[in-house]
Amino acid sequence: MKALLISIIALLTLAPAALGQAKKNPHGDISWECFDCHNTESWNVIKPEIAFKHEKTGFPLIGQHAKVACLSCHKNLAFSHIASACVDCHTDIHRGQFGNDCQSCHSPQNWESKHDVFELHSSKGFPLVGLHSIADCNACHINQQKNEFAMTPVQCRGCHESNFKTATDPNHTLAGFSADCQSCHQPVAANWNNSTYQHPAAFALHGAHAKIDCASCHATQFAGLSNQCVSCHENDFNATTNPAHLTFGFPTTCETCHDDVSWNRAQFDHLQASNFELRGAHINIQCIACHIDNQIHDLPTNCYGCHQNAYMQATNPNHSQGNFPQDCLQCHNESAWQPATFDHANTQFPLTGAHSTIQCIACHSAGYQNTPTDC
Structure with missing residues (x-):
């Protein structure tokens, strides 16, 4: 009887412990219901849509975390004590x-x-x-x-040293440029060629100089170059034939006549050099039209001196036959040889009516002397 009583007491004592072990959650101290994830088919079957809200843990499943399998992060059944820092799951490949x-x-x-x-x-x-x-x-x-x-x-040169060494326009090494690329180039520029380099103020690049390649002037050196035009343009000076600079004895101070926009846009002061101002048609003709064989001294400055052939060949009216004066400006102007403005009113027969529109030769068929004035 005593043994039976001891057995009953032992069962009553162990039963609650056995029941407690049956209720212990294999996933640790979490308050989920088994049916939140499992069904009655098998413990290994996980529902496609788990009812458990992961955000309750303080680690909401967003982005790629929402797509991975639970066991990718939860390596064992104890879910409640897993760390949530990135490095707890992801190896630091950046060391x-x-x-x-x-x-x-x-x-x-x-x-x-x-x-x-x-x-x-x-x-x-x-x-x-x-x-x-x-x-x-x-x-x-x-x-x-x-x-x-x-x-x-x-530093720029850490990556761009090869660009620095191979640059040819200009040659950075030959020029002795600073290795501080940002002194000329800007990281925000659209390309490498957008340079902010400023040529020394002693020879600022304007006009045509701003567009040419650096190597055109800096063929072999950068330091010690003259800033005089003729130092680069001597060949142009010597080869020019209209007018022939060497023959005419022009000064080698090119800026006296030329600017830095265009070599052909010269502004030679003809009046100061020869006391003969170029006006009208004279402005547009070639220098050699008057300076034949590059003659610059002892040239006539009166019209007839250059236009004698035109005077002798004129037929309507015939200048030589009519004994016209050789002061061409009495009838002509410097803008155009024709039309002339001979004033017939200065003769004894002013032209009026129909006479003012007919050709000179219609009345002066036999010349200009002793032409009758009566009808």
């Missing part, structure tokens, strides 16, 4: 370069989004602007182990 805050560059939506890479570069002293903002990361982060980005130089 501690950027700390443990993966979200400073990445987001749950896409591991490759790198949504804060611009802010990261700015914080490291190299903001991504201009063409750097669209360049591939590997274009700058080269010769390093995969996914290691530290120790990349932030």
Whole structure:
């Protein structure tokens, strides 16, 4: 009897413990119902849509986290004590370069989004602007182990030294340019050729000089070049034939006649040089039309001196037969040889009516002397 009583007491004592073990959740101290995830078919069958709201844990499933299998993060059945930091699941392939805050560059939506890479570069002293903002990361982060980005130089020459050494227009090495690329180039520029280099004030580049290649003047050197026009344009000076600069003894101070916009846009002061101002048609003719054989001395300045052939060949009226004066300006002007303005009123027969429109030769068929004046 005593043994039976002891057995009953033992059963009553162990029963609650056995019941407690039956109710212990294999997933740890969580308050989920089994049917939130499982069904009666099998413990291994997980419902396609789990009723449990993961955001209750303080770690909402967004982006790629919403698509992965539970066991990708929960390696055992104890769900309640899993860590929630990125590095707890994701190996730091950058080997501690950027700390443990993966979200400073990445987001749950896409591991490759790198949504804060611009802010990261700015914080490291190299903001991504201009063409750097669209360049591939590997274009700058080269010769390093995969996914290691530290120790990349932030100075331009660290990446662009080859550009510096191979530049030919101008030759940076020959010119002794500074290795500080930003003294001429800007990261925000659309391309490498947009330079802000300013030519020394002693020879500012204006007009045609602003458009030519540097090598046109700086063929072999940069320092010690003369800023006198003739130092570059001596061949042009010597080869010019209209007018022949050498023959005429023109000064080699090219800027006396030329500007830096165009070599052909000369402004020679003919009046000062010869006491013969170029007006009217004389402005547009070639120098050699008057300076035949490049003659510059002892040239006549009166009209007849150059236009004698025109005077002798005139037939309507015949100048030589009519004994016209050789002062051409009495009838002609410097703008055009024709029409002439002979004033017939200065003769004894002013032209009126129909006489004012007929050709001279109609009345002066036999010449201009002793022409009758009566009808």
